Amino acid sequence: MKKYVIFSFLLMALLSVGCSDWTEVENKNIDKLLVDADSSLSIAHQKYLENLRAYKQTDHELTFGWFSGWTGESPASRCLYNLPDSTDFVSLWDGFTNLTPAKQADLKRAQQEKGLRVLACSLLFDIGNSVTVQPQSSKDKGETWLQYSHKFWGWEGDEKTIEKAVEKFANAICDTIYKYNLDGFDLDAEPTIPQPFNTDREMWQNDRMNVFIRTMGKRIGPMAETEEGRKKWLVVDGEPDWFSPEMALYFNYYILQAYESYGYQDLDMRFNNLYSAFASKQSYAEVAKKVIMTEEFEKYSTNGGVGHRTRDGKSVRSYLGMAMWEPIGARKGGIGSYHMEKDYAASPVYKYLREGIQIMNPAVK
Structure with a gap:
């Protein structure tokens, strides 16, 4: 009992000290702790980002998507930086020219901090798509956009x-990619797919598209003439097998629009058709590591796709099925989604993108 009496006496003596003295010491201690905590959190976050960027450089299955509605500012769903951290690369679906300061800032931050690759993207049927601006004066003359574009690029004779006009056009796109420090180009190749607009598909006639890719391929992609150029990607989506096996070597990845895929049987068929087209120049494993299967989130972002059956008969959503699927005896390049930004509305945000990432590249516990 004596020790408790002594302790009580000492406690009362301490409490008799002025409250202001104790409060001052306490505030100083808390301020120091908060500063130390902020510093520790900042160091930990920077280390996390460093590890994230290192992960992006490893050999792993990639997460890709076409990003639309980009503003680089609010709401958060319109910012590249707010994509799941492990997203590897995106294609800008709404255009890649005349980037606003907000877009440029968002682009730079996502690239430098998270190692995100951001590619220009275009559906090319007529020369000048995406990079030709028609002045008001040409409209006054009664010229159509295509007539003006032909004149602008020298498409005549x-x-x-x-x-020569095609070469000029390809170089202009490359110039824009370098101007904004984009990470490459995604050619939306749909030469035989019906479109909701009129086009003569002039870029796909004769050898023109091959000229376009050979010209661009000198400056970006795996066949580029410089080390800087080889760091940028040249990818093709839609109908990659339109190209010859020799031309396919210009591309880093083949992105297949496997929308509404019903199961592994469908994915196997799509892959085997692609491999058959390129087999004379690339091995089965090489084609497999370059193929990216994609689902359509413009329609199916709320449920991750359609019903999809695995090889063992399990029923899953098609986007997750693509994440689980592998070519028989090989490893795929990755998965992707059209209008990936629509998955932001899920709970939690980007629910299916995150699940796909974890299926392909599980977090280390």
């Missing part, structure tokens, strides 16, 4: 002159 014999085929040799037309190919």
Whole structure:
């Protein structure tokens, strides 16, 4: 009992000290602790981002998507930086020219902090798509957009002159990619797919699209003439097998629009058709590591796709099925989604993108 009496006496003596003295010491201690905590959190976050960027450089299955509605500012769903951290690369679906300061800031932050690759993307049927701006004066003359574009790029005369115009066009896109420090180009190749607009598909006639890719391929992609160029990607989506096996070597990845895929049987068929087209120049494993299967989130973001059956008969949503699927005896390049930004509305945000990432590249516990 004596020790408790002594302790009580000492406690009362301490409490008799002025409250202001104790409060001052306590505030100083809390301030120091908060500063130390902020510093520790900042160091930990920077280390996390460093590890994230290192992960992006490893050999792993990639998460990709076409990003639309980009503003680089509010709401959060319109910012590249707010994509799941492990997203590897995106294609800008709404255009890649005349980037606002907000877009440029968002782009730079996502690239530098998270190692996100951001590619220009275009559906090319007629020369000038995506990079030709029609002045008001040409409309006054009664010119159509295509007439003005032909004149602007020099698309007139014999085929040799037309190919020179195609080369000029390809270089202009590359110039824009370098201007904004984009990470490459995604060619939306749909030469035989019906479109909701009129087009003569002039870029896909004769050898023109091959000229376009060979020209661009000198400056970006795996065949680029410089090390800087080889760090940028040249990918093709839609109908990659339109290209010859030799031309396919210009591309880093083949992105297949496997929308509404019903199961592994469908994915196997799509992959085997692609491999058959390129087998004379690339091995089965090489084609497999370059193929990216994609689902459509413009329609199916709320449920992750359609019903999809695995090889063992399990029923899953198609986007997750693509994440689980592998070519028989090989490893795929990754998965992707059209209008990936629509998955932001899920709970939690980007629910299916995150689940796909974990299926392909589980977090270390």
